[in-house]
Amino acid sequence: MIYLDNAATSWPKPPEVAQAMTDFLQRAGGNPGRSGHTLSIEAGRTIYAVREQVATLFNAADPMRVLFTLNGTHALNLALRGLLRPGDRVVASAMEHNAVMRPLRQLEREGVSLEVAPCRRDGTLELGALERAVSPGTRLVVMLHASNVTGTIMPVAEAAAIAHRAGALFLLDAAQSAGALPLDMQALGVDLLAFTGHKSLLGPPGTGGLVLGAGVDVSELEPLYRGGTGSRSESEQQPSDLPDKYESGTPNGVGIAGLGAALDWIARRGLAAIRAHEEALTETLIDGLRALPGVSMHGTGDARMSTAVVSFAHESLTVSEIGLRLDEEHGILTRVGLHCAPAAHRTIGTFPSGTVRLAPGPFTTRDDVEAAVRSIAAVLRP
Numbered sequence: 001m002i003y004l005d006n007a008a009t010s011w012p013k014p015p016e017v018a019q020a021m022t023d024f025l026q027r028a029g030g031n032p033g034r035s036g037h038t039l040s041i042e043a044g045r046t047i048y049a050v051r052e053q054v055a056t057l058f059n060a061a062d063p064m065r066v067l068f069t070l071n072g073t074h075a076l077n078l079a080l081r082g083l084l085r086p087g088d089r090v091v092a093s094a095m096e097h098n099a100v101m102r103p104l105r106q107l108e109r110e111g112v113s114l115e116v117a118p119c120r121r122d123g124t125l126e127l128g129a130l131e132r133a134v135s136p137g138t139r140l141v142v143m144l145h146a147s148n149v150t151g152t153i154m155p156v157a158e159a160a161a162i163a164h165r166a167g168a169l170f171l172l173d174a175a176q177s178a179g180a181l182p183l184d185m186q187a188l189g190v191d192l193l194a195f196t197g198h199k200s201l202l203g204p205p206g207t208g209g210l211v212l213g214a215g216v217d218v219s220e221l222e223p224l225y226r227g228g229t230g231s232r233s234e235s236e237q238q239p240s241d242l243p244d245k246y247e248s249g250t251p252n253g254v255g256i257a258g259l260g261a262a263l264d265w266i267a268r269r270g271l272a273a274i275r276a277h278e279e280a281l282t283e284t285l286i287d288g289l290r291a292l293p294g295v296s297m298h299g300t301g302d303a304r305m306s307t308a309v310v311s312f313a314h315e316s317l318t319v320s321e322i323g324l325r326l327d328e329e330h331g332i333l334t335r336v337g338l339h340c341a342p343a344a345h346r347t348i349g350t351f352p353s354g355t356v357r358l359a360p361g362p363f364t365t366r367d368d369v370e371a372a373v374r375s376i377a378a379v380l381r382p
């Protein structure tokens, strides 16, 4: 079996991830922050250590501003719902995932005004169009770092600067880039960074978070829900301390411990080495597919301008037929269709039929992607 669906969730995980999760259950199974006993303190320590690892990875100023959530969608909802009020203006790119578009469309129904900045057919952002979409009244600009459909990398620093010039905050959806690309939120000017733990960060499902930069006034960010935090138990009001304000209820300590082991693995291997490996695999896929008759490639066609995501379609076979035959006849696992991103597919001209998406990961080898190209050629052969 060749797994080429790492953009949906990474697999396999480093073996240390499962080990750390088992260890947490066996060694540190108390409820963090809820009791003063040894197991509770140990659980709290483990979670705090991962907060620090996340802060280091993204160069966030303060680990207490790393808020753990269940996934990227949860983090994005916290940021969007927490910041935007009726009458506010928000700008998003035309490549966004439904984890951004669905909350924004709902907020639009509740009185928030939404402007979508157009992108080119290869998924790249037109900075001039963004500049025109952002105005002095804009509260927030939200954009993904890399597209889950084409892998196209967005000009984050330039987009954040446009937001800031208009007095807006900049929210980055790093679901496809965290763990795959270097990401220094202070250097890039990212005010809020939403990440997911189960994709390129190589952690387990049920992990993710929102990282707040120093420019975010937390008195203006409402929690998504309220409840027990283990702190200030005398009060029936939600505490304002971080991260408790946004982390009510028992956290996913097991998952967070697994995420910590994954972050250790990434630090040992090095982001630059991971990026170089994935870029080379992406290039092999692009070159191999380009040579196949009847194939249309989507995205920039340049591995240096994209994460490890390659999308294609064929002139006569449907994407579901290709995906099914790759799986059943060749053991190659891909994701076909619209990838929860109808806006992106409209932008690149593949709506509603979609594309076949190939997404190698750090454990994919050159042999794997060469075998995948041969199998795709066999499936497409008339």
Ligand SMILES: Cc1ncc(COP(=O)(O)O)c(C=O)c1O
Pocket (backbone or CB within 6 Å): 007, 008, 071, 072, 073, 074, 097, 099, 100, 144, 146, 147, 148, 173, 175, 176, 196, 197, 208, 340
């Ligand atoms: C660009 C993008 N944003 C957000 C998400 C949502 O992440 P999660 O599945 O962790 O909620 C995804 C996942 O597919 C994604 O690709």
